[in-house]
Amino acid sequence: MKQTMLAKALISSGALTLSLSGMALAAPCRASNPCAPRSGATRMNPCAAKNPCAAKNPCAAAIADRVDTGLVLRPKHYRPYRGDQTKLVSYGEKLFKDTTLSSNGMSCNTCHQDYGAFQNTFAQPYPHFVQMTHDRANVKAVHLNEMVQFCMVVPMAAKPLPWNSKELAALTAYTASLQKGFKPNRNPCAAKNPCAAQNPCPPKNPCAAEIH
Ligand code: HEC
Numbered sequence: 001m002k003q004t005m006l007a008k009a010l011i012s013s014g015a016l017t018l019s020l021s022g023m024a025l026a027a028p029c030r031a032s033n034p035c036a037p038r039s040g041a042t043r044m045n046p047c048a049a050k051n052p053c054a055a056k057n058p059c060a061a062a063i064a065d066r067v068d069t070g071l072v073l074r075p076k077h078y079r080p081y082r083g084d085q086t087k088l089v090s091y092g093e094k095l096f097k098d099t100t101l102s103s104n105g106m107s108c109n110t111c112h113q114d115y116g117a118f119q120n121t122f123a124q125p126y127p128h129f130v131q132m133t134h135d136r137a138n139v140k141a142v143h144l145n146e147m148v149q150f151c152m153v154v155p156m157a158a159k160p161l162p163w164n165s166k167e168l169a170a171l172t173a174y175t176a177s178l179q180k181g182f183k184p185n186r187n188p189c190a191a192k193n194p195c196a197a198q199n200p201c202p203p204k205n206p207c208a209a210e211i212h
Helices: 002-013 015-026 085-096 108-115 131-137 144-153 166-180
Strands: none
Touching (some): 085 166, 108 166
């Protein structure tokens, strides 16, 4: 009777299932499987450490707090700065590489050099759906200057630029000029799961099913 209760307690606490699956994994898979969990601590995501895409994924840090839409969506009745387009584009190009715009040492160019981090949505006319603004602020469609503000607030960890500023107009003009040369599927990391294709662990892992 006591033994049955102990077994029940173990099962409900998960201890018994854990130790059973641990035994099942012990041989012969663990030796051949570079991603097999070695301890309880690594069970959750045994491939994380071996994923070469993880460090390159600028989205990783962004999956956190909700963003206040008041900071990134156009206020009513705002008046954007208007000026000579060519001059704004060249000023915007300078600002794009300016690390003093952020509070974390990054510039827009840190992530977006050679069209880095742009997903296929960037090819579409604005306003359009952008995964990051949807995930972080529940915004269904953004204008380009809102997208600039979003990247100012989230990845650049800075204050949004004044809506009528020359700076915002310049960055918007410059990113619009980048958009003209953008080809979808240029970015090898897919929008939904940028790491899936580059993660060497799952296909080589004969025990994948047992780990989960
Ligand atoms: C830490 C990296 C990082 C920095 C720095 C950064 N961005 Fe971004 N940006 C991203 C990511 C990631 C996306 C893709 C979001 C998505 O598609 O879900 C993006 C998307 C964009 C888009 C296009 C969205 C679309 O699909 O239409 C624009 C435009 C943009 N950023 C402008 C800027 C500007 C301007 C700056 C500097 C003020 C900047 N970004 C700084 C990471 C960054």
